[in-house]
Amino acid sequence: MPLALGDYESRRGAPEVETKxxxxxxxxxxxxxxxxxxxxxxxxxxxGIVIRQEREWDEEDDTFIVLSTPEAARRIIEAIQRELAAIKERAK
Incomplete structure (x- = not known):
């Protein structure tokens, strides 16, 4: 079993180190x-393409988004890509 930092320091004669x-x-x-x-x-x-989010502990049901056409899915993908590009640009 590896030694905790405090144990190692104690063996070297150094004061105990608080590791919390x-x-x-x-x-x-x-x-x-x-x-x-x-x-x-x-x-x-x-x-349809379904995006389903697991319910939280205080919710009755999962959340569903149903994209009924391929065009709707493409538009969602494009919007996410646009937002990722904006985040990347702001990070520069």
């Missing part, structure tokens, strides 16, 4: 991926 971390889950720079509910994408029996 406090994390700001809303604004902390340590948080690299925020909470994301599960999202599924599939085709239904009517050949």
């Amino acid at each position: 971390w406090e994390i700001d889950w809303c604004n902390g720079q340590e948080v690299i991926i925020e909470r994301q509910t599960a999202i599924a994408v599939y085709t239904n029996q009517a050949a």
Whole structure:
């Protein structure tokens, strides 16, 4: 079993090091991926593309978005690509 930092420092004669971390889950720079509910994408029996988001603990049902035409799906994809490009541009 690996030694904790505090154990290693104690064996070297250094003072104990406090290893307890406090994390700001809303604004902390340590948080690299925020909470994301599960999202599924599939085709239904009517050949529509379904985007389904898993319900939260306080919700009765999953959320559904049904794109009934290929053109609707393309427009969603284009909008997402546009927004990703804008994010990338702002990050420069």
